[in-house]
Amino acid sequence: MLFKECFLMAFTALYANKLRSLLTMLGIIIGVGAVIAMVSVGMGVRSNVQESIASLGSNMLIVSPGSSNRGGPRGAAGSMQTLKYEDARAIQSKIRNIDFVSPSVSGSYQIVNGNQNWNSSVQGVTPEYMDIKSLVVESGSFISTDNMNKRDRVAVIGTTVAENLFGSENPVGRNIRVNNQPFRVIGLLESKGQSSMGQDQDDVVIIPLTTAQERMLGITYVQSISVQVKDALYMDQVQEDIEVLLRQRHRIVGDKEDDFHVRNLTSLMETMTQTTTMITLLLGSVAGIxxxxxxxxxxxxxMVSVTERTREIGIRKALGATFGNIMMQFLIESVVIGVIGGIIGIFIGCCLSYAIAGLGGFSTVITLAPIVVSFSFSVGIGLLFGILPARKAAKLDPIEALRYE
Structure with a gap:
């Protein structure tokens, strides 16, 4: 009963000075709102980075050519022509703990259907590419080993290409021209939408690797080899085994520089996750100030309230209010300010997060943790910073308090 009375008295005192109470809460409101908004931005950035890397495939290693350096300026990464289709087959057959291996080449070409045309990325791949990239065929079929062996002019297209060339018609079985060469559409992929980096994953034309090498590009090398490892536990070992195998196949001995690079996307994701986590903590800490x-x-x-209510405190103590009663009354007032400010701050923080996502054009992620932590902190702040004024009020001498004007 005593607690209820103290709560009602605290609430009445705050309501009697509505504007002052609101201004007092403003710091808590801004703090809680800022923490939630800033942490949601940081979590959104981390989520985007993870999705971007994960879209390349899970437990992925990517083997790419090294940079050319033949006495002149050093070429760009991947400018060498050292990786062959046979390298990919050797990795698949000789390295343990691997699920799929898919070498690939790519280029950008004009795709034509009748009087409709569209510029798109054309990728030459093997059948394993479908499993590595988790692609789903909506209609028709994907590239087969038979298509690879016969160097067939067949293509699997994304929904963006299909919409721009065929409208609402089913493209399977229809003919298109890729760089003025005829191809038959054998499959339509399910839409994957935009990647976290803003790239349209449906704007793609997939053809057999051998067809792309011999009939499109006129090359014998591959531009990259994607390797899917069975389990993340084997990533480092498989990477080391691939490096040893390719050095043997490319006759690289001693301290001679490798003519290839093996990128570990799992390690990259861990590094980027740590970086974005630090950014999130920094944003949250700055807002927490x-x-x-x-x-x-x-x-x-x-403190001002204690001074204003000195006579009231004197009367209460004269009527038998104890040190604990007075402490409780003023602590409840400060905690109520923290609680109400925290609730309003949560609402404003969530609204800010959605507004930033809408206006900034990128996703934000609202999680329970920052909401609980910031709200608990706001209540704790109210309690902590209310102790000193409450002690001051509780220690007032009732005789001196009654004489106060």
Whole structure:
């Protein structure tokens, strides 16, 4: 009953000074809202990075050619022509703990259907590419080993290409021209939408690797080899085995520089996740400073409140109110400010997060953790910074308090 009375008295005192109470809460509101908004931005960035890397495939290693250096300026990464289709077959047959291996080449060409045309990325791949990239064929079929062996002019297209060349018609079985060469569409992929980096994953034409090498590009090398490892536990070992195998196949001995690179996407994801986590913590910490400022505001106003209500405190103590009763009354007032400010701050923080996502054009992620932590912190701030004013009020001498004007 005593607690209920103290709560009602605290709430009545705050309501009697509505504007002052609101201004006192403002620091807490801004602090909680800023923490939630900033952490949601940081979590959104981390999510985008993870999705971008994961879209390349799970447990992935990517083997790419090295940079050319023949006495002149060093070429760009991947400018050498050292990787062959046979290298990919050797990796598949000789390296353990591997699920799929898919060498690939790519280029950008004009795709034509009748009087409709569209520029798109054309990728020459093997049948394993479908499993590595988790592609799903909506209609028709994917490239087969038979297509590879016969160097067939067949293509599997994404929904963006299909919409621009065929409209609402089913493209399977229809003919298109890729760089003025005829191809038959054998499959339509399910839509994957945009990647986290804003790239349209449906704007693609997939053809057999051998067809792309011999009939399109006129090359004998591959531009990259994607390797899917069975389990993340084997990533480092498989990477080391691939490097040893390719050095043997390419006759690289001693300290001679490798003519290839093996990128570990799992390690890259871990590094990027650690980086974005640090950014998220930094953003949340900077925003959390305003919570401290809000707590100082609470203490300041509570000090003023104690001074204004000195006679009231004297009367209560004269009527038998104990040290604990007075402490409880003023602590409840400061905690109520923290609670109400925290609730309003959560609402504003969530609204800010959605507004940033809408106006900024990238996703934000609202999670329970920052909401719980910031709200708990706001309540704790109210309690902590209310102790000093409450002790001051509780220690007032009732005789001196009654004489106060």
């Amino acid at each position: 305003s919570l401290i400022v809000g707590g100082i505001g609470i203490m300041n106003i509570m």
